[in-house]
Amino acid sequence: MWTVPKPNYRTGLCTEGEIAVNIGGVRVVLSGDVLKRYPESRLAELLDCSTQNSELISSLCDDFDAGKKEFYFDRDPDAFKCIIDVYYFDEIHIKRGICPICFIKEMEFWKIEQSVLDECCKSYLSEKEEELKEIANKVKVILEDLDVEQCVTRTQRCQKFLWRLMEKPESSLPARVIAIASFLSILVSAVVMCIGTIPELQVADAEGELVEHPTLEAIETTCMLWFTTEFLLRLGSSPNKLRFALSIMNIIDFMAIMPFYVVLSLTHFGSSSMMELVNVQQAVQALRIMRVARIFKLARHSSGLQTLTYALKRSLKELGLLLMYMGVGIFVFSALGYTMEQSHPETLFRSIPQSFWWAIITMTTVGYGDIYPKTTLGKCNAAVSFLCGVIAIALPIHPIINNFVVFYNKQKVLETAAKHEVELMELKSGKQVRRKSKEQLE
Template identity: 85%
Template sequence: MWTVPKPKYRRGSCDEGEIAVNIGGVRVELFGDVLNRYPESRLAELLNCSTQDHEVISSLCDDFDPGRKEFYFDRDPDAFKCIIDVYYFDEIHIKPGICPICFIKEMEFWKIDQCVLDECCKSYLSEKEEELTEIANKVKVILEDLEVDRCITRTQRCQRFLWRLMEKPGSSLPARVIAIISFLSVLVSALVMCIGTIPELQVKNADDKLVEHPTLEGIDTACMLWFTAEYLLRLASSPNKLHFTLSFMNAIDFLAIMPFYVVLTLTSLGTASMMELANVQQAVQALRIMRIARIFKLARHSSGLQTLTYALKSSLKELGLLLMYMGVGIFVFSALAYTMEQSHPETLFSSIPQSFWWAIITMTTVGYGDIYPKTTLGRCNAAVSFLCGVIAIALPIHPIINNFVVVYNKQRVLETAAKHEVELMELKNGRGVRRKCSN
């Protein structure tokens, strides 16, 4: 079996056909035939260049000892130990403890293409690059909030001030107060919507029908006016209005506001005969129910809810597997229950689609008891479906929780890294960037 000669870590002069490199104090002797496997690399160029051509040598290394034919490099020796693996194994692994971004710079210095990285290291590198991109975006946002551009016009100054006031709660005390008011308005609006459905608190209108109490309706109107003013101010001060309009959370805000004005238009401008139509009344009732979308506005003010959304998004594969397992189980156990219960004269399973409901509430351990088996085989089938449902639900729970912990810790690390990056930029520039800027 043919074996590849290893690099030699020893002192002394190198033999003919070898090259000696000193990487940060670590002397390594490499074989020429091995280096020529990658002729475009820096080490291969050093091997093949003339020792008398000092200009070329000085462009390829930091220093050179002609007597010992030794090249000196002020580079990381640990990273170099990974680099030389490509000459012997045609692939490179990034060892633990080495920054992947710095390692890529080392590969560029030694003129090694990134395609030789192993697949596991490529995925690890892409993950780190995404993290750096997120840190850079956070740093950009922080700098935009802290720095004052003296070249912009008065209108742009007012727009930026209003944008920070409505969208950046951490930029100033008034912005934090506005965020708290918005948060409380959402809670009050949701509470009023729930209390308004209590029959004891409702009043009768001219048609002797129970409607929402005028006081609660006034509170809800005040909350809606606040939501409307907040949305319009954020839209007017947004630097990119198209992106603002198409944003998911802003679309939720719009859906929470829109039903109020549609109902107001139908009730104030519509004639009495028109409002008596059943389809119009149903439309008004549906629009009133859409007020529940206001509760999703809490996600814009809560980083915890945003983290939960990101965690669920990263757990789509696990959630998909859960739905697939539950779907297969529901189909199998409902069909078995229907077949086993047909022998009983008072069976509650009239069809397989009607048995789906029983399978759902059984596998999810709800068990309403409205539909239940009456035969022995049916009860055994119910016991098995119950156990399979518990197992199917329990299996993806740990990956989902782990994804939430990973996303939460990652968000905190990225925010801390962005703040540290801003502090380093302040130190490098020799000036302090003010945390609160007033125009």
């Protein structure tokens, strides 16, 4: 509710103790008592200054009509309607459709502190500021990619060119070809790894044991040589070696390459009788499992997988709630299932920890059937458990999906905004060059 008179949007002269301001064609009459609530604001200064002091008035407003005692401002009237709320409610809300960054500039012009912003608007403002920082970072990356010719030495130019070739598929056609080749190599390597486990395609070695076909091993070796060359070129051309080494995706790349060379070393040492053959075979078998890590290399070439990773990071709270719901349900229903099934002589519920497995596959609606209730109460408990499991899983899913969609759309908008910003900078720089050339000709 309004505790003081509302601002008057009227024509005519203002009475004693009032001030008339014209904001972009919108005339508002404000009470002096209201404006004195914030004596350091621009409007309060206009109220206190004398109409005879034209220099002071000119520094505070764009124009002044002494006859009407009306001050003119070439500002946004919609933003001003939000600004005057501070005099009546001691807080400001940013209306929808107004840019929060521009609104902060309006507040600075009217000399209103940002502390009067409501908490919801402060969070909205911080979100927009983060988006601007992300756009600035993207613009900086784009400009760094365009400034290859500004490198001082030939080595720096070659390093910059090689970095763009290996890391920026959108920079040129050769870079795009390399990215496609890397993507196909990952797929081929993953397919070969799977096909190599088919017994019909394996061959017997000298000891009669089945091993991978030599053709598949040759393909595997070719792919690993490509991965190694690619990784070394990216490492050598990286502008920041430490940051490159600590990157999660680069660690995954290294973990996908390393087992291949360790297996070669162990095989060589084993054949040279430096290690026991049994230990070598066990180590080789364990390291071959690590080849699964190479499938994660696809994330470096897929923006969708990267967006999914970031969305899951932002959904840690929802995922934590899901795990908490499932954990409580698993504990409760496994304990109930164990208790209810003890009366049956052929019970499959030997202990509560063993019942955890039954509760997990029941609540997730998998139901392998290796453990199942045989009593009527146990079956009722199972029915309630999988209904609760469906509800527990369904509740946090929507926020997680929403985070993914919001983050994905946000990244697309930020990338487009960054490209437009670079285009505007290029247009401005082109205009400045043409203007300087004109001045030189004149």
